[in-house]
Ligand code: GDD
């Protein structure tokens with residue numbers, strides 16, 4: 489089976505991080521989320537991928553190329569103007585002649601794809617939507633289903649007064665090609681607002697798949713930090729981590745000064761240097777090629793690549809984008825710090 493990733497959104501709620509890079513390229517534990525998800529799919533034998541891009545497509549294309557480096561075969565389809573989720577799916581019609589998987593690109597989850605496909609086949613539905621339960625469903629597609637797990641209603645981002653279920657669309661689907669035929673062409677279409685309700689109205693059966701124990705949309709800075717906490721604590725596991733250790737991963741050629749204080753769980757990338765009397769952690773990620781100065785403190789923070797933290801600086805619950813420098817004795821708490829902004833944004 490082939491998989492399609494919807495990777496064209498602007499990532500507005502993750503600004504300013506997404507001013508520089510498209511959301512699918514935002515690193516999760518030092519590697520782009522899209523890479524992590526595609527690698528997981530490869531583990532299920534899914535090696536043919538279609539990437540539907542629009543916002544900053546060249547960064548995605550340059551990084552992944554034809555997919556050979558990851559053992560995948562990646563094809564691209566680019567929109568000049570956003571076609572919406574449904575229009576983007578319609579645009580990929582030529583790639584699919586059988587059932588296929590669709591992923592939103594900002595989802596971190598532990599869904600068993602093999603089980604999802606098996607479930608879809610058993611339901612003889614035109615589509616299967618993976619669902620998950622959340623406390624506040626109003627930011628998502630809210631789904632009601634019957635006792636046989638077929639959808640009764642789909643409401644995208646309903647007003648809180650209209651919420652009748654805490655099951656939401658997890659942004660992972662299996663579609664039969666009939667879905668493609670039902671999407672109007674030549675204009676922007678939302679799969680959530682238009683296609684799902686219309687399929688239901690026409691009497692098509694859409695099944696819900698409730699498997700999977702971890703799910704998170706990393707679409708806001710707060711959720712991005714939470715996703716990292718969940719990985720660091722082992723609630724959502726990544727393959728390279730050693731969860732019995734204080735430092736769950738250390739990349740090659742990293743140097744930690746013997747007088748640095750590491751409070752786990754911490755993840756350290758490649759070629760990183762942690763200076764004397766620096767305190768790192770808990771719940772902290774230090775990216776590749778970072779230099780963390782003497783006596784500084786980095787806690788609850790996600791530091792991307794090539795960042796310098798000068799001596800005595802403090803970062804608490806903060807995200808620092810690539811190539812930034814945190815000057816001596818500066819202190820940031822609950823901040824998204826990027827090179828492009830002269831005034832860091834509070835979360
Ligand atoms: N190619 C393309 N073109 N991709 C797009 C476009 C477009 O015009 N618009 C959005 N996308 C991609 C985004 O990059 C993202 O991967 C995915 O489609 C969903 O867009 P989001 O902007 O992240 O949507 P959302 O988070 O508000 O809601 C969606 O995800 C929720 C789960 O996280 C919906 O599918 C909800 O129903 C769902 O609950």
Ligand code: MG
Pocket residue numbers: 592594705707
């Ligand atoms: Mg999203």
